[in-house]
Amino acid sequence: MPIFVKDAGQWREISSSTGGEVFLRDGTSYTNKTINNIYVNDNGTWREVYSLFETTSFATVSTAGSSQVSVPANANAIHIQQAVGGGSGGVVGAEYDKAGGESAGAAGASGAYVSDRVYTVTGGEQLTLNVGVGGSPGAGNSYSTTAGSGGITSLSGASTGSIFSLGGGGGGSASGGGVQGPLRNNSPSTPGTATQGTSLSSGTTVDGLNITTFNGGEANSFNAYGNGVAGTNPGNCGGDNCQITGGVGGSSYNGAIAGGTGGVASSSSGGNGSQGSGAGGGGAQNQTSGGTGGIGEIVYRFLRIA
DSSP states (O other), X not given: XXXXXXXXXXXXXXXXXXXXXXXXXXXXXXXXXXXXXXXXXXXXXXXXXXXXXXXXXXXEXXXXXXXXXXXXXXXXXXXXXXXXXXXXXOBOOBOOSSSSEEEOOOOOOOOOEXXXXXXXXXXXXXXXXXXXXXXXXXXXXTTXXXXXXXXXXXXXXXXXXXXXXXXXXXOOEEESOOTTSOOOXXXXXXXXXXXXXXXXXXXXXXXXXXXXXXXXXXXOSTTEEEOOOOOOOOOEEESTTXXXXXXXXXXXXXXXXXXXXXXXXXXXXXXXXOTTOOOOOOOBTTTOOOOOOOOOEEEEEEEOBO
C-alpha cells in the first residue's frame, strides 16, 4: 500500500513498489530503523496505511531451461510453493521370435521435490532458475536401450549462492537381448535426489502472513521435501507371444502427481509424465514405445519477513 508525503509543495510516493523506505525521527535525529508498517486511528478504528512490502503473486516457470529474475528491492525471502526435478522417460517394450517370452519396458522415475519452503534472499540480487527437462523414451534397438534421464531443477542467487537443487529421475535400461533370444535384462529407473537447502522454520511477513500456514503446494505440507520415486519394472513374461503391459511411471510430490500409465501390447505407448513424474514403459507383444518424462517446475513468490 503506497504512502504519500508532501515535500516542498510536491506530493511524493513512498512505497515498496518504488523502493522507498520510511525512517523514524527519534529526538533530534533519524534513527536507522526501517518502519515495516504504519497505522492511523480512523474514528476509533486502526487502519494500515503503509506496508514496506506486499507479498507478490505466484509466478510459475514450467519450461525446461534457465531463466533469471531479480529480487524486489524490499523483499528478503522467497516462498517456493512447489518445485520438482524432471521425470525420466520410459523404456520401449521388446518382442522376440520364439525366444520363450516378451519384455515390458521399465517406467521412468520422478524428480526430487520441495513444497512450501521459504528461503532467505537479498533484495536486488539476481536469481537463476533452472527447470529440469523431461527424459526422452528409450527407443532404437529395443534389446539394448536406455531411457533419457530427467534434468536438475535448481535455484541460486548471485549473492546468496545455491538455494536448492532437485535431481531428475534416472532412466531405466535394457540390455543383453536378441530377436531369437535370450530375453533381455531390464534395469529399473532411479529416483531423483533432493538437496533441499536451508529454509526458514517460522516467521511472519510485514503484511501479516504466518509462513507456517503455507500448505498450498502439491505436497500440502509446510517445509516439505523429498526424493523422487522409481517407476515399476515388470520385466519379462513367459511363453511365446505372451502379452505384458509396460511399467507405471513414478509419482511426483510424494504421490500427489501420478506417473505415466504403462503401454499396452499392440495398443498404446507408455503415458507421458507431468510435473516431474516418470513416464510409462512400453508393452509387448506387439511392442509399444515408452513415454516422455514430466518436465520440472518452480512456483514462487517474494516476501518480506518482519
